Amino acid sequence: MRGGNMKLSSEQQEIIERIGVFFERKGHQPILGRIMGLLLVLEEAEATFDEIQEYLSVSKSAVSNALTLLQSQNKVEYTTKPGERKRYFRLKVRxxxxxxxxxxxxxxxxxxxxxxxxxxxxxxxxxxxxxxxxxxxxxxxxxxxxxxxxxxxxxxxxx
Amino acid sequence: MRGGNMKLSSEQQEIIERIGVFFERKGHQPILGRIMGLLLVLEEAEATFDEIQEYLSVSKSAVSNALTLLQSQNKVEYTTKPGERKRYFRLKVRxxxxxxxxxxxxxxxxxxxxxxxxxxxxxxxxxxxxxxxxxxxxxxxxxxxxxxxxxxxxxxxxx
DNA sequence: ATTTTGGTTCTCTTTTTTATGAACTAACAA
DNA sequence: TTGTTAGTTCATAAAAAAGAGAACCAAAAT
CATH class of the missing domain: 1.10.287 (Helix Hairpins)
Structure with missing residues (x-):
């Protein structure tokens, strides 16, 4: 998966956590903010379902629910790539x-x-x-x- | 206590609840918002510890903790009246x-x-x-x- | 001195939130 | 057909938040 390098720098991890608490304090549940943080911090600015799962080490259901919510809140969307079934999730920064x-x-x-x-x-x-x-x-x-x-x-x- | 009439109109109660959820959604705990609502709705715009307890029918500890918090957040203050030990809590609307x-x-x-x-x-x-x-x-x-x-x-x- | 008033603090229960893991599904692949 | 991929859903466990109630305490009243 994506070059096989699934490691985040400790800098990146720290920012993800900070963004996490920022959104948590806004009344959202913890993983929502971390997913947003992750998508901000990744160079590609997008990630697949299982990349998110692996980067944040949370369960599939947690990712699924969080993504559903984020999409319903218009914070996240996904694109697909030709010949691939995976969804590439990204922030709707606009x-x-x-x-x-x-x-x-x-x-x-x-x-x-x-x-x-x-x-x-x-x-x-x-x-x-x-x-x-x-x-x-x-x-x-x-x-x-x-x-x-x-x-x-x-x-x-x-x- | 204060004329003995401790009843809120259903209108008042409804507003208190609405103000309650407004503050709850801002990330505060439920009673905080209800206390604010109560102090907004009362003609006197103030209430003693046990009036608050009775109007909202919550425990002493809940009132105590909530008031401590609200005061630490600069949302509530109290005054005393000469010859009385009770505290009169009110919103710091200013x-x-x-x-x-x-x-x-x-x-x-x-x-x-x-x-x-x-x-x-x-x-x-x-x-x-x-x-x-x-x-x-x-x-x-x-x-x-x-x-x-x-x-x-x-x-x-x-x- | 002891009782009462006006609260505070502590412990424990109830409720709510958050997340897990297993079972399930739909689409495609072999 | 059987298997695989990419998720979803459901039942429940774990953890955190909210609140109750009793014990407690300090100041004032009797």
């Missing part, structure tokens, strides 16, 4: 900017909850209410300005 | 804008990892490398522009 924007939108989703909170609150504690409203206003502002910022970036770089 | 900024910085932290990834990669797969670099550039841009945006907000509102 989606990452989008993912990041979604992550930011996710942060802002507290706003919908706060709106409902405010709907249940009376006017009896205006000091507190005012605090919440200020925060909401800030979120609103960011929610409006963020897309503009992204447009600006695209104008500067991709146009 | 910190939320800051928390949100930190959450956004957290999203950007992938950049440091990508920097280390790139340091290990050779020039052999430029197509992939380019993708990563583009993404990094985008993050850099956001990291620079975000503080400016916040300044802008402050200029418009708080000055």
């Amino acid at each position: 989606n990452w900017r989008n993912d990041m924007q979604e992550d930011m939108q996710g942060i802002f989703r507290i706003n919908a909850l706060l709106k409902d909170v405010m709907a249940t609150r009376s006017a009896s504690n205006m000091e507190f209410n005012r605090c919440i409203q200020d925060f909401q206003q800030f979120i609103e502002f960011m929610k409006v300005e963020m897309p503009k910022l992204i447009e600006k970036y695209d104008r500067l770089h991709n146009s | 910190n939320w804008r800051n928390d949100m900024q930190e959450d956004m910085q957290g999203i950007f932290r992938i950049n440091a990892l990508l920097k280390d990834v790139m340091a290990t990669r050779s020039a052999s797969n430029m197509e992939f490398n380019r993708c990563i670099q583009d993404f990094q550039q985008f993050i850099e841009f956001m990291k620079v522009e975000m503080p400016k945006l916040i300044e802008k907000y402050d200029r418009l509102h708080n000055s």
Whole structure:
């Protein structure tokens, strides 16, 4: 398999683990992050099912479930090569900017909850209410300005 | 205790649960989010240890640990009232804008990892490398522009 | 001095998550 | 037909997280 050299440098292993914990802390399960790390670190930027299994030394089922999940989350895709049945899995890096924007939108989703909170609150504690409203206003502002910022970036770089 | 009416409306309960899952999905443990929800929903915007226990019907230890954690995360603080030993716990709403900024910085932290990834990669797969670099550039841009945006907000509102 | 209040800490159970390994399947190969 | 490759699915084990409850402790009240 692929030149027979299945060894990762300790540098690479370390980065894989770090990327692993990064995604773990985002609420994903451990192997997901490690697979992403692996696919980032490999020169080819892709790997087959059993390469992933061997590099990370995890079970087939773990790999299978993780890949299914990553694909359903649009983080990974696969290509095939003519005459081969194996799938070559790789990161959908092009989606990452989008993912990041979604992550930011996710942060802002507290706003919908706060709106409902405010709907249940009376006017009896205006000091507190005012605090919440200020925060909401800030979120609103960011929610409006963020897309503009992204447009600006695209104008500067991709146009 | 506090007028003796320890009942939350079903509306309030529902919001507490929703806020609960919101924070749970951010990687926090369930009661943390529910306590935050409770403190958002109560008219007084504060509650004593045993009010929290009773409203949420959880154990003393759960409340104690959760409050300790929330305080260590700067999400909750307490005040006392003259002649009373009880602590009145409340949200540090004023910190939320800051928390949100930190959450956004957290999203950007992938950049440091990508920097280390790139340091290990050779020039052999430029197509992939380019993708990563583009993404990094985008993050850099956001990291620079975000503080400016916040300044802008402050200029418009708080000055 | 001893009781009560307001919590904290420790141990243990329950629940949830994560991963394993074996059995299974679908497609192709000999 | 029988075997092989490339995975998937299922039952379950192992490990981690969450929470309960009792014992505990320090400050204040009686």
